[in-house]
Amino acid sequence: MSHKKQKQMQIKSKLTVENKLSITGWFFILPATLLIFAMSFYPMFKALYMSFRTGIGVNMEWAGLYNFTRMLKDKIFMQSVRNNFFYLIIQVPIMLVLAITLASILNNPKLKYKGLFRILLFLPCATPLVAYSVIFRSLFAIDGYFNTILLNFGILSKAYNFLGHPTSAKIVIIIALIWRWTGYNIVFYLAGLQNIDPSIYEAVKLEGASKFQTFFSITAPLLKPMILLTSIMSINGTLQLFDESVNLTAGGPANASITMSHYIYNLSFKYVPNFGYAAALSYVILLLVAFLALIQMKVVDVRD
Amino acid sequence: MSVININKKTKSTQSLGVGTYTFLIVAVILSVFPLFWMVIAATNKSVDVISGTLIPGSNLATNYKNLIGSTNLWQAMWNSFKYAGIMTVLSLLVCSIAGYGFEIYHDKHKDRLFSFLLLAMMIPFAAVMIPLYQMVSEYGLLNSTAGFVLPTISTPFLIMLFRQNSRSFPHEIIDAARIDGLSEIGIFIRIYIPTQKAVFAAAVTVVFMNGWNNYLWPKIIMQSNDSISMPMLIAGLQSGYVTDYGVLMLSVLFCILPMLIIFFAMQRYFTQGITGSIK
Numbered sequence: 001m002s003h004k005k006q007k008q009m010q011i012k013s014k015l016t017v018e019n020k021l022s023i024t025g026w027f028f029i030l031p032a033t034l035l036i037f038a039m040s041f042y043p044m045f046k047a048l049y050m051s052f053r054t055g056i057g058v059n060m061e062w063a064g065l066y067n068f069t070r071m072l073k074d075k076i077f078m079q080s081v082r083n084n085f086f087y088l089i090i091q092v093p094i095m096l097v098l099a100i101t102l103a104s105i106l107n108n109p110k111l112k113y114k115g116l117f118r119i120l121l122f123l124p125c126a127t128p129l130v131a132y133s134v135i136f137r138s139l140f141a142i143d144g145y146f147n148t149i150l151l152n153f154g155i156l157s158k159a160y161n162f163l164g165h166p167t168s169a170k171i172v173i174i175i176a177l178i179w180r181w182t183g184y185n186i187v188f189y190l191a192g193l194q195n196i197d198p199s200i201y202e203a204v205k206l207e208g209a210s211k212f213q214t215f216f217s218i219t220a221p222l223l224k225p226m227i228l229l230t231s232i233m234s235i236n237g238t239l240q241l242f243d244e245s246v247n248l249t250a251g252g253p254a255n256a257s258i259t260m261s262h263y264i265y266n267l268s269f270k271y272v273p274n275f276g277y278a279a280a281l282s283y284v285i286l287l288l289v290a291f292l293a294l295i296q297m298k299v300v301d302v303r304d
Numbered sequence: 305m306s307v308i309n310i311n312k313k314t315k316s317t318q319s320l321g322v323g324t325y326t327f328l329i330v331a332v333i334l335s336v337f338p339l340f341w342m343v344i345a346a347t348n349k350s351v352d353v354i355s356g357t358l359i360p361g362s363n364l365a366t367n368y369k370n371l372i373g374s375t376n377l378w379q380a381m382w383n384s385f386k387y388a389g390i391m392t393v394l395s396l397l398v399c400s401i402a403g404y405g406f407e408i409y410h411d412k413h414k415d416r417l418f419s420f421l422l423l424a425m426m427i428p429f430a431a432v433m434i435p436l437y438q439m440v441s442e443y444g445l446l447n448s449t450a451g452f453v454l455p456t457i458s459t460p461f462l463i464m465l466f467r468q469n470s471r472s473f474p475h476e477i478i479d480a481a482r483i484d485g486l487s488e489i490g491i492f493i494r495i496y497i498p499t500q501k502a503v504f505a506a507a508v509t510v511v512f513m514n515g516w517n518n519y520l521w522p523k524i525i526m527q528s529n530d531s532i533s534m535p536m537l538i539a540g541l542q543s544g545y546v547t548d549y550g551v552l553m554l555s556v557l558f559c560i561l562p563m564l565i566i567f568f569a570m571q572r573y574f575t576q577g578i579t580g581s582i583k
Contacts, residue, residue, distance in 0.1 A: 024488045025409025032402030033421065035458035040424040043435035050434065098331075105328055110320050119571065120332045123339060126567035128517040130535035131556045134542050135338050138345070138549055145341060148356035183335065187575055240428045243519045247539050261430045261520070268434055269524060275434050282431040289428055 044286070051280035056272055067280035076255050077281060080263045083170065087259075088238045091174045096230060098182050103189035104219065118190075125184040133247035136176040137163065166256035169249045173257060176248060177238070185230050192226035193219070228296065235292050239285055260285050339560070345553035353549035367550040374551070379530060380537040381558065387522070387533060388515030391453040395511045396504065398458050403466020404492055408478065418467070425460045429520065437524050447531040452522060456514070462507055469503045470496070505573035509566060516563060534559040 054063035071077050105111065106118055124132070139145045140162040150156040162168045196219070204214050220227075242261040245251050251258030251266075260281065267278040345353045348361030371377055406418050436455050445451035473496060481491045497504070519535040526532050532540070538555050567574070 021409055021488070022411060025405045025411075025414060028405025028409065028492075029402045029414065029417070032398045032458040032463055033417065035398065035454075036421050036424050036460065039436065039455045039458070040427050040432060043432035043439070044427050046435040047431050102328070102331060105324055108320060111328075117328055117332060119568075121335050122567070122571070123564075124335050126513070126560075126563045127339065128535055128559050128563060130517075130519050130538050131559045132338065134538050134552065134556055135342050137542065138547070138552065139338060139341065141547075143354045145353075145356055148354065152356065179335065179338065191575065236426070236428075240430060242430075243535075246519075247542070250543075261428075264430050265433075265520065265523075268437075275438075279431075279434055282428070282434070285428045286426075286431040289426055293426060 047279040047282055050276050051283055053276040054274070055276060056274060060276055063276060067277045070277065071281060071284070076258065076263060077260070079255055080258045080260045081284070083257055084239055084241065084260050086170060087174060087177065087241060088235060091177045092231065092234045092238060094174075095178045095182050095234065096185060096227070098178070099185035099230070100189050100223070100227075102182070103186045103193055104215070106186065107190060107193040118186075121186060122183045124180050124182070125187075127180065129180070129243035130247050132176060132180050133244050136172060136179075137248045140172045163249050164253050166253060169253060169257040173241075173244050173248055176244060177241075181234070181237075185234070188226050188230050189223065192223045196222050232293050232296055235296070236289055239289055239292075342553045342556055342560075345549050346557045348550050350548045350550050353553070361550075363550055364554070367548075367554045370548065370551045371554050375537055375541060375555070376529065376532075377537065377555070377558065380532050380534050383526075383531060384516055384534040384559075385562075387449055387452045387518075388512050390449055391456065391515040392508055392511045394453055394457045395459070395462060396507055399462035400466045400497070400500075400504070400507070401492060402458070403463045403468075404470050404496060406463065407467045407470035408473070418463075421463065422460050433520070433524060440525055446525050447528045451525045452518075453515075455521065456518075462511065465507060465510075466500075466503060469500060473499070502573050505570055509570040509574045512566060513563060 050060070051067055052063060052065070053060040054066055055061055102121060106114060106121070111117070127135075137144075141147070142159050142161045142164070146162070147156070147159040151159060160168070162172050200218055200222075201214065204218055209217065240261055241259040242265065245257060245259040245262040246265075249257040251262050255263075264278045264281050264285075267274055267281070341358070344358055344360055346367060347364040348357055349363045349366075352361055352363075406414055432455070440446060440451040440454070445454070477495060478491055481495055486494065516533075517535065518533075519539070522531075522533045522536055523539075526536065534555075538552070538559055541552050541555055
């Protein structure tokens with residue numbers, strides 16, 4: 001009897017030790033968790049609530065779905081959605097293919113000056129977003145470097161206003177984005193490539209596979225998790241573009257290159273503030289980000 | 305076997321051809337040129353920049369004089385250092401202990417909470433900025449460092465980084481330290497932190513860069529001239545009617561330099577930290 005009791009006591013004291021540790025753990029994670037709830041989840045739900053209200057400044061009233069029907073007729077907003085998708089569809093694939101190609105070259109053990117090449121390719125991703133936007137704006141300005149060169153070589157007879165035409169302004173943003181983010185993605189692919197066992201390549205080589213075959217049958221499938229990660233990050237980032245739209249093209253000409261975040265900012269802090277409508281628009285970005293990430297995961301799963 | 309390997313390797317040397325190197329060199333030139341041009345422009349007169357010079361000029365001092373004459377450069381530099389620095393310290397404190405806690409004391413509930421917190425990574429900043437702005441202005445934190453750092457002290461990404469890297473931390477060491485009578489927080493501070501220098505270095509790089517680069521949030525809450533950050537200073541300079549490229553590019557150079565220093569100093573850790581977070 002007493003033996004049993006002793007055993008129970010032992011179990012009990014062990015439990016309390018474990019409980020104690022578990023509580024300590026809760027204390028460790030508490031500040032970070034509270035901050036995320038207060039600074040991400042709570043404002044997110046507050047924005048949802050605001051999206052059903054309308055009014056100027058603090059005078060807000062219930063509006064039902066008014067904001068959501070209004071946005072469908074909002075030409076600037078529709079333009080901004082199209083712009084974000086234009087950037088996304090053109091820039092992300094080009095950048096990811098470039099990044100994978102450059103990463104596999106950098107990963108080749110026989111490459112000379114590997115460290116130097118790596119540093120120089122990573123350089124753009126150390127550049128602050130506003131800084132590179134301003135550099136590219138100056139390079140492509142009507143009196144900027146590229147116009148000067150094109151004029152000097154006689155390719156253009158008159159300076160071309162790259163930032164003054166809707167299509168070329170958007171293309172300049174895409175070029176700038178590719179410049180800024182390719183190196184960042186190389187970091188991820190290099191990490192992925194370094195986790196691939198070199199002996200797999202040896203084996204494939206012995207079977208006489210070509211470089212292309214090796215890439216598509218070995219490298220690409222093994223990099224799949226990394227491709228998924230980088231595409232989600234890039235999609236997420238592209239849908240939230242702000243700094244480039246503001247500082248490279250100023251959304252122009254005539255809102256032709258404006259992004260959703262830029263327009264939401266204008267609605268909230270530049271024009272007469274309409275927080276309800278702006279919040280409704282911000283939920284479009286939220287849903288798009290979530291939806292595209294979901295599709296992405298499904299698509300990559302199916303290819304297995 | 306090793307003989308075969310050596311043969312294979314010499315064979316692959318030959319296969320890395322001129323085409324590959326040409327491609328790589330073109331990529332490098334494209335990635336360096338805009339920065340090179342910026343540095344050159346910072347040393348030249350605006351007219352020379354417009355005429356397309358690629359040679360360092362002698363106008364650096366004049367550009368600097370004009371820059372500090374028309375802007376509050378050092379105030380903005382100090383602000384940016386203050387914002388990004390305080391954010392880095394707080395962020396590392398809060399997220400490292402949380403990442404450690406989620407891994408070392410993990411149970412069903414904490415794991416679930418962690419997956420839930422990860423959802424916050426998918427929330428676009430635009431979707432929270434208006435309520436955040438209202439909160440910050442309600443508590444009188446406009447134009448303050450507290451207002452700047454609060455929304456981004458705790459990020460799922462950083463917690464994940466520390467959580468993943470705690471996984472390889474040996475439990476025997478923790479058990480031994482407990483027997484020695486060290487408290488749980490003592491184990492974290494005296495044993496865990498000193499062994500995780502690479503992760504902390506990676507985290508410092510990521511957080512400081514994010515803090516320094518942030519433009520949208522300070523643009524919203526930093527409404528007084530004394531509180532603007534470097535990205536805001538550059539953006540303000542270029543919105544004038546006539547752009548002085550020399551002065552503008554010098555301000556860009558000031559904004560980039562600290563980032564480049566950190567980048568070169570921490571390059572190895574940055575790659576390591578990112579790798580560690582996704583294993």
